[in-house]
Each structure stands twice: as C-alpha cells, then as structure tokens.
Amino acid sequence: MAGKIWEFFGYRADDHSAAAIAAVNERQCPFLAETCEKRLSDGIVAGVCTIKPMTSGPVMCCPIRLYADKYRILYDVAKIAFEEDYELVAGGKASERAKAKQEPVVAVFGKRWGGELRLPQKDGAGSYFVDWVLALLDANGKLKEFVAVEVQTIDTTGNYRNGREGLLSPERTNPTTTVGMNWENVNKRILPQLIYKGQVLQREALCRKGLFFVCPYPVYTRIMGRLGGARGLIRYALQPASITFLAYEHDTNMIDGSTVPLNGLPPHSTTVYKVQEAFNNVTLPDENVYRTAIDMALGNEKGKT
Template identity: 80%
Template sequence: MAGKIWEFFGYRADDCSAAAVQAADSRQCPFLGEVCEKRLSDGEIAGVCTIKPVKSEPVICCPIRLYAENYKVLSDVARIAFGGDLLLFAGAEAAKIARREERPVVAVFGKRWGGELRLPQKDGIGSYFVDWVLALLDAKGALQEFIAVEVQTIDTTGNYRNGRQGLLTPTRTNPATTAGLNWENVNKRILPQLIYKGQVLQREELCRKGLFFVSPGPVYQRIMGRLGGAAGLVRYALQPASITFLAYEHDTALNLPAGALVPLRALMPHSTTVYKVQEAFNNVTLPDENVYRDAIVAALNGPRR
C-alpha cells in the first residue's frame, strides 16, 4: 500500500518554513533537541516521524514523536496513576530532590532519563524490560509505589527513500512512496508482550496500578479491533493487574502557522485488566466453516467461462 511522508524531522511535509528546512538540513529531531536517531538500513538518518497511508489518517511510526513537549506523555501517565501534578526527575536524582525539598516526586527510569533498570533475564532474554518505570517517592525519598510504561508506534514496510530524498531538496517535493504499515505486529508481538509483562508486574507488591501502554491513536484502534472493540473490553479501576491504554493523535483541527510543530492530544484512557486482554486476544473470530474446502473445489473447477 502506498503512503506519503506526513512529518519529516518533526515538521509537516508541506511546511517549507525556515525552521522545517533547517531541521532537515541539520538532521535534527526537534523533540530530542539533537540529531535524529532513526536510521535506514544503510546508516542514513531517516528523519521520518509519521506516514500518511492513502486511505487513512497519519500514523506515527517513530516512538520519539510521542515524546513531544519534553516527554509530556510521562507527566500525563504519572497524573493518571498517582494524581496531582507531581514533578518528574531522573532516577536517583529524584530521591535527592525529594529529601532536599521535602515533597513527593516521581523518579523516572528509562532511556535518557535515569537509565534503564537492570533486571534479571529469563532464559537469556531480557523479556522483563519495559520502556519506562515511574516511581512515586515520598518526601523522604522512599519508594511508595511504581508503574511501568510501554511506548509503541508501528513499524513500516516497503520503502520511503524517494519521499525522503524529495523532502531534502530545496523544493521539498513529497512523492508517493511504497511505504506501508506493519499492522500484523499488533497480533504477533505487541499484544503477547503486553499480556506477559502485565502478568509479571502483577506479582510486584509495589506495582499497584499495573502497566500503561502508550501508542498513536490508529495503533490503539487496531488493537481494540483485534480485541473485539473497546466497548467489549470491560473497564476496571486501576489495580495491580491493570493495563491502561493511552493513545495520542495529531491535533489537526488547529490552524497552525508554518514552522509550528503539530501538537498531540491524548484520547480518553481505557483501563482494563491483563486477564480481560488475554481473554479477548484468545477469543479468535473464525471464518465460515469449510472455507478451505470451498477454495479447493473452486480451484479444481477452474475459472467459469
């Protein structure tokens, strides 16, 4: 399926402002404030944040895109889990600040913040790891509880090199590409990992609000479709067995000037339990009976004349 690049080095592909051109020329990611870390197979810096399929809305394909506004998503998750407007600080630094200022804070463990936590491996595979851990500390810097956060966008298929090359030219042309989205990963990888990690976290005595899963809106909708729809996935209050889905989409309703980054807006969170997700995931919708037989018979009889 053909698609076009919709955001390139943070800016809309149709944005020809000096800021957009400068970001592309310097290969800078405006959400990180440094060179884009996404690479093509040959090592070239990709710069593609979002792909627009022909028949659907734009879909974020780079996780860093979700970290806009100085990782606002983590503050949103902390507010849902712990309440209030607690400040977030990197790892061990959070405990020092809590003790010095005598107030509760949230310690963040993850890439570029407090560092990823060292966790035991299972059969040589780091299957316990999550993208982020947010730990609530009291005014003495002592751990009270924590939550885990997984952030997932979507992998691409095909190729968007021609679109990338066009956007790097002075005229910023944006031709259609062969880029598509690997929706099958929702079934093969994302949901099984959520179920497994949700069960692991349920055994943690201080993980009282479970796992939060952050994704672009279209990925969330595809997951809900695979699980039979959000309406059928019973809502529960936050608990150790929780999985809370929190989706973000581009706020395209705003009349933004050239050179402005498109803000993201959060959709209503949906909290359920890992067991309801597992039950829905295993409840496969089967096709009509005898579909194999009918296909074989049709092939044997050949095309009608």
C-alpha cells in the same frame, strides 16, 4: 501498499518554513533537540516521524514522536497513576530531590532520564524490560509505589526512500512511496508482550496501578479491533493487574514553523486477564473455506468437486 511521508524531521512534509528546512538540513529531531536517531538499514538518518497511508489518516511510526512537549506523556501517566502533579526527576537524583524539597517526587527510569533499570533476564532475553518506570517517592526519598510504561508506534513495510530523497531536494517534493504499516505486529508482538509484562508486574508488591501502554490513536483502534472493540473490553479501576491504554493523535491546528501538537484521548483501563481473554477469543471463518478456494482455483463450481 502505498503512502506518503507526513512528518519529516518533526515538521509536516508540506511545511516549507525556515524552521522545517533547518531541521532537515541539520538532521535534527525537534522533540529531542539533537540528531534524529532513526536510521535506515544502511545507517542513513531517516528523519521520518509519521506516514500517511493513501486510504487513511497519518500514523506515527517513530516512538520519539510521542515524546513531544518535553515528554508530556510521562507527566500524563504520572497524574493518572498518582493523582497529583508531582515533579518528575531523573531516577538517580530523585531521592535527594525529595529530601531537599521535603515533598514527594516521581523518579523516572528510562532512556535519557535515569537510565534503564537492570532487571534479570529470562532465558537470555530481556523479556522483563519496559520502556519506562515511574516511581513515586515520599518526602524522605523512600519508594512508595511505581508503574511501568510501554511506548509503541508501528513498524513500516515497503520503502519510503524516494519520498525521503524528494523532501531532501531543494524542491521539497513528496512523491508517493511503497511504504505501508505492519499491522500484523499488533497480533505477533505488541499484544503478547503487553499480556506477558502485565502478568509479571502483577507480582510486584509496589506496582499498584499496573502497566500503561502509550500509542498513536490508529494503533489503539487496531488493538481494540483485534480485542473485539473497546466497548467489549470492560473498564476496571486501577489495580495491580491493570493495563491502561493511552492514545494520542495529531491536533487539527497546524501552523507552519511549528510542530503539530498531540492530543491525548481519555484513558481506557482494563485488566491483563480481560486483554488475554479477548486476544484468545479467535473468530473463525466459515467451514470448508479451503475446499471452496481450491474448487474455485480449479474452475469447479463452488462447493462441488
């Protein structure tokens, strides 16, 4: 595996503007307007938002990168789920805001907004937790319905420390690193979590539009590939059993001194049961592949012992 850092402290690695250099020097995340919270194993501020593998386009590896444009993704989800451009308000303040305006608002529960909801744990683990809950309140501040939102990028393998050190140097070099994408997490962690949480949410009387999953476009394509392709994953109208995929990719319009805008792709809504069915539909290899491999390793002709 090999790759290069593509975005560093919010700006392209090949952006040598004053804004990009200032973000590096101050270790600032421009999407949060505060110190980057991504850390290496020894606690050092990482600053890496996006990696470009040598054989593909850039892939976001920090979830905060998806919170660009003042959490635009949450507004996008709310518009799809509730069909209006309601004001988004931090959870604890939302009821009073609705009453004051005499209009519906969306209460936001999540990190840096209304705080994460306290939910019961399953066998000592927080298996029920989602990244965000968007709750539609009526003009009297009463809960009408809600949706849940999961935000995922992709973990990395290997190491990008030499690339980071190069970009921190006065020369701002960007050497190739051993970093790669941990695509196996799609099978081991992401899809099983989506299926489980989607089933939990289906039992909620007021969760009428299900679960929204927000991710970078390369992660979305990997998920769809694992599930047999987007065309085979039947689209359904929003419902309690829904899983709606929302993918984002970098805009091609890149201006030095500015962060690269993100473009949202059309949503793909299906059901948790269709996802589970596709996930369990494993394609097996040809028979006797182990025997063939052993024979080849022994120097025997294929298929003969």
